[in-house]
Amino acid sequence: xxxxxxxxxxxxxxxxxxxxxxxxxxxxxxxxxxxxRLPTASAQLLGPGDDAAVISAPDGRFVVTTDMMIQxxxxxxxxxxxxxxxxxxxxxxxxxxxxxxxxxxxxxxxxAAPPSTPVSVLEGIADGLRxxxxxxxxxxGVVGGDLSASDALTLAVTAFGDLEGRAPVLRSGAxxxxxxxxxxxxxxxxxxLELLFHRGVDALGVPxxxxxxxxxxxxxxxxxxxxxPVPPIASGPLAALAxxxxxxxxxxxxxxxxxxxxxASGVCIDFDSGCLGERLEVALGGGEDHGLLATFPPDVxxxxxxxRLGTVAAASASTVGTITVDGAAHDQGGWDPYxxxxxxxx
Amino acid sequence: xxxxxxxxxxxxxxxxxxxxxxxxxxxxxxxxxxxxRLPTASAQLLGPGDDAAVISAPDGRFVVTTDMMIQxxxxxxxxxxxxxxxxxxxxxxxxxxxxxxxxxxxxxxxxAAPPSTPVSVLEGIADGLRxxxxxxxxxxGVVGGDLSASDALTLAVTAFGDLEGRAPVLRSGAxxxxxxxxxxxxxxxxxxLELLFHRGVDALGVPxxxxxxxxxxxxxxxxxxxxxPVPPIASGPLAALAxxxxxxxxxxxxxxxxxxxxxASGVCIDFDSGCLGERLEVALGGGEDHGLLATFPPDVxxxxxxxRLGTVAAASASTVGTITVDGAAHDQGGWDPYxxxxxxxx
Numbered sequence: 001x002x003x004x005x006x007x008x009x010x011x012x013x014x015x016x017x018x019x020x021x022x023x024x025x026x027x028x029x030x031x032x033x034x035x036x037r038l039p040t041a042s043a044q045l046l047g048p049g050d051d052a053a054v055i056s057a058p059d060g061r062f063v064v065t066t067d068m069m070i071q072x073x074x075x076x077x078x079x080x081x082x083x084x085x086x087x088x089x090x091x092x093x094x095x096x097x098x099x100x101x102x103x104x105x106x107x108x109x110x111x112a113a114p115p116s117t118p119v120s121v122l123e124g125i126a127d128g129l130r131x132x133x134x135x136x137x138x139x140x141g142v143v144g145g146d147l148s149a150s151d152a153l154t155l156a157v158t159a160f161g162d163l164e165g166r167a168p169v170l171r172s173g174a175x176x177x178x179x180x181x182x183x184x185x186x187x188x189x190x191x192x193l194e195l196l197f198h199r200g201v202d203a204l205g206v207p208x209x210x211x212x213x214x215x216x217x218x219x220x221x222x223x224x225x226x227x228x229p230v231p232p233i234a235s236g237p238l239a240a241l242a243x244x245x246x247x248x249x250x251x252x253x254x255x256x257x258x259x260x261x262x263x264a265s266g267v268c269i270d271f272d273s274g275c276l277g278e279r280l281e282v283a284l285g286g287g288e289d290h291g292l293l294a295t296f297p298p299d300v301x302x303x304x305x306x307x308r309l310g311t312v313a314a315a316s317a318s319t320v321g322t323i324t325v326d327g328a329a330h331d332q333g334g335w336d337p338y339x340x341x342x343x344x345x346x
Numbered sequence: 347x348x349x350x351x352x353x354x355x356x357x358x359x360x361x362x363x364x365x366x367x368x369x370x371x372x373x374x375x376x377x378x379x380x381x382x383r384l385p386t387a388s389a390q391l392l393g394p395g396d397d398a399a400v401i402s403a404p405d406g407r408f409v410v411t412t413d414m415m416i417q418x419x420x421x422x423x424x425x426x427x428x429x430x431x432x433x434x435x436x437x438x439x440x441x442x443x444x445x446x447x448x449x450x451x452x453x454x455x456x457x458a459a460p461p462s463t464p465v466s467v468l469e470g471i472a473d474g475l476r477x478x479x480x481x482x483x484x485x486x487g488v489v490g491g492d493l494s495a496s497d498a499l500t501l502a503v504t505a506f507g508d509l510e511g512r513a514p515v516l517r518s519g520a521x522x523x524x525x526x527x528x529x530x531x532x533x534x535x536x537x538x539l540e541l542l543f544h545r546g547v548d549a550l551g552v553p554x555x556x557x558x559x560x561x562x563x564x565x566x567x568x569x570x571x572x573x574x575p576v577p578p579i580a581s582g583p584l585a586a587l588a589x590x591x592x593x594x595x596x597x598x599x600x601x602x603x604x605x606x607x608x609x610a611s612g613v614c615i616d617f618d619s620g621c622l623g624e625r626l627e628v629a630l631g632g633g634e635d636h637g638l639l640a641t642f643p644p645d646v647x648x649x650x651x652x653x654r655l656g657t658v659a660a661a662s663a664s665t666v667g668t669i670t671v672d673g674a675a676h677d678q679g680g681w682d683p684y685x686x687x688x689x690x691x692x
Contacts, residue, residue, distance in 0.1 A: 045407055046514055046516070049517070049610070050445075050446065050514070050516050050517055050594070051411060051441075051442040051443075051445035051446055051517075051594050051595050052409045052410055052411035052442050052443055052445070052446045052448070052505075052507065052514075053409070053410050053411070054407055054408070054409055054410075054446070054509070054514050055407065055408055055409075055410060056406065056407055057403035057406055057407055057408050058406055059406075060402065060403055060404055060405075060406055061391055061400055061401065061402055061403055062400070062401055062403050062408055063398045063399070063400055064398055064399050064400075064401060064452075064454055064489065064490060064504075064506070065397060065398035065399070065454075065490065066454040066455075066456045066490060066491065066492050066502070066504060067456065067492050068456040068457075068458055068492050068494045068500070068502055069494075070458055070494055070495070070496045070500070072496070072497065073458075073494060073495040073496060074494065095397075096397040096398050097397075097398055099396075099397040099398070100396065100397055100398045100400070102398070106410075108410055108411075108412040108504060109412075110412045110413065110414040110502050111414075112414050112416055112419075112500070143410065144410060144411065144412060145412065146412050146413050146414050148414045148415075148416055148419060148420065149416070149419040150416045150418070150419060150498065150500070151418065151497065151498060152496065152497060152498065154414070154416070154458070154496070154500060156412070156414055156456050156502035158410075158412060158454060158504040159398075160410070161398065163400070168392055168396070168398075168400050170392070170396050171395070171396055171397075248396070248397050249397050264395070
């Protein structure tokens with residue numbers, strides 16, 4: 001036995017203090033750590049703590065939209081931080097409210113998570129919800145929610161808006177001669193997703209945090225457009241005030257979503273290729289842009305943030321709902337949640 | 347070779363026409379099969395088809411609550427039919443609206459399901475949502491929704507209500523001397539769940555459809571109270587009109603939920619054992635009753651459907667938020683979604 005073997009060894013480093021999981025805390029304790037992080041809605045008349053919340057609807061109406069995001073089909077924890085998830089869940093719902101010409105007032109948020117989830121994940125989601133509301137829709141806040149157990153992290157957000165006495169802007173009001181205009185960017189979010197799917201995965205195709213983080217450095221605009229979109233929420237009410245005849249949130253790509261306005265309005269939409277940038281297919285086909293596509297009477301000065309992309313044209317029975325580029329037909333393609341789902345979890 | 351072997355054999359029975367799954371149809375086609383089954387809300391100003399719906403809020407406010415149900419933690423397909431799921435998802439949310447003293451006006455419903463799910467499952471859920479609204483809250487309808495892909499069938503319902511000019515009934519308004527009263531049944535839903543967990547499973551503990559169906563015949567009241575609750579929705583507005591000082595939906599058991607009113611109101615609640623039936627622990631501890639527990643000033647004639655259970659008592663610093671039975675302390679126990687979760691899927 002050598003003296004060395006007998007000498008006291010340097011102590012093993014202490015393991016990091018085990019992080020509390022949802023299973024370690026009561027539901028009340030978890031909520032107690034989340035609620036203080038959430039923004040209060042100025043329209044909130046009664047907030048969390050009762051069986052339901054009460055929200056102000058000054059003009060006697062409210063706008064409502066709902067959307068669910070699920071780990072696997074809709075996001076990967078290797079790519080998105082909890083803050084990213086909270087941000088995107090808020091942003092996409094706020095955008096649907098703004099697309100009606102309404103000002104977002106409040107959210108309710110149901111979250112389901114595995115019991116092994118660190119509480120810090122829910123805190124991060126709460127911070128993302130807060131930061132998105134504060135940045136994009138000041139005065140909008142979280143007025144209630146629900147916490148459940150599940151195998152896959154799931155966020156269901158329902159968002160509310162105030163039309164402030166205006167008529168909602170529908171998809172069905174575009175008229176021949178109207179100007180087609182967009183507030184927001186085209187294509188970056190789709191490029192970001194392509195990058196993540198092709199270069200944010202390991203050799204087996206599994207989403208990989210380190211590679212995604214590398215992409216965030218080399219392609220910050222595209223990856224951020226996909227993971228933490230910044231839809232132009234304020235443009236929605238501005239478009240309504242300016243007299244927009246139709247509007248929607250561009251979530252499935254410009255071509256598909258313009259087709260929706262064209263179909264609902266019984267018209268065609270013709271894009272000027274010169275307005276769509278150099279990569280036409282990217283501009284027309286990229287998903288999850290979350291810009292606001294609107295049509296305006298031809299004499300309207302476009303409100304701040306909007307730029308002209310084309311013109312609404314009269315349609316025949318065979319061309320209703322179609323879109324054209326410089327007058328030539330364009331195939332709209334399509335996205336479907338049950339066919340387009342790549343289940344890679346990560 | 348015998349003649350028989352050469353004779354034409356009777357044709358094999360054709361397999362049942364393969365049922366369409368979500369993956370077989372486009373999202374638009376699935377929605378086209380679901381929407382016609384859903385009830386229209388009389389408060390709907392603009393329904394599905396745009397980025398958001400617009401709902402009437404005649405008194406300038408709306409009540410909102412949200413709740414998520416997930417296959418595994420919250421339901422088993424071996425026990426619940428799709429119709430049961432739609433019914434329960436609506437009923438539990440309507441009950442939270444009614445607990446504020448509001449009349450339910452509308453729902454939005456986000457559903458996530460595996461692509462292999464037969465379309466008939468979603469049709470069944472839609473029928474359950476419709477039948478529940480028509481039975482419990484006529485005029486309430488589904489104004490919008492979202493369809494996603496997931497591994498586990500998930501329903502997220504957000505429900506809205508109209509206070510019709512009244513103040514919301516909170517948990518915090520109970521005063522010493524008030525009468526404690528309930529509309530609805532106690533204990534049956536909890537017994538139903540116990541039965542299903544103990545006798546609705548096979549030898550390995552896996553939820554089993556045949557055994558659950560047998561229980562539906564032998565214990566119809568208890569199993570139905572658990573799988574297809576019929577909360578007394580109309581009692582909510584009636585209680586508010588009668589001057590209820592506090593109210594909530596009894597979802598986690600009478601003792602726990604009465605404790606919530608007591609804590610929020612800074613009082614004790616004393617139950618008369620003679621009002622709780624022969625099985626005291628079942629009445630106090632059974633979960634998911636979905637009755638409405640309310641407190642009324644002592645001189646109020648209880649509205650139809652309510653029966654007296656006890657009295658609100660003044661509390662000292664050490665007894666605030668507690669409940670007693672015939673003046674003796676009662677342990678409230680507790681339910682927590684992250685601790686109480688039995689993950690058995692089935």
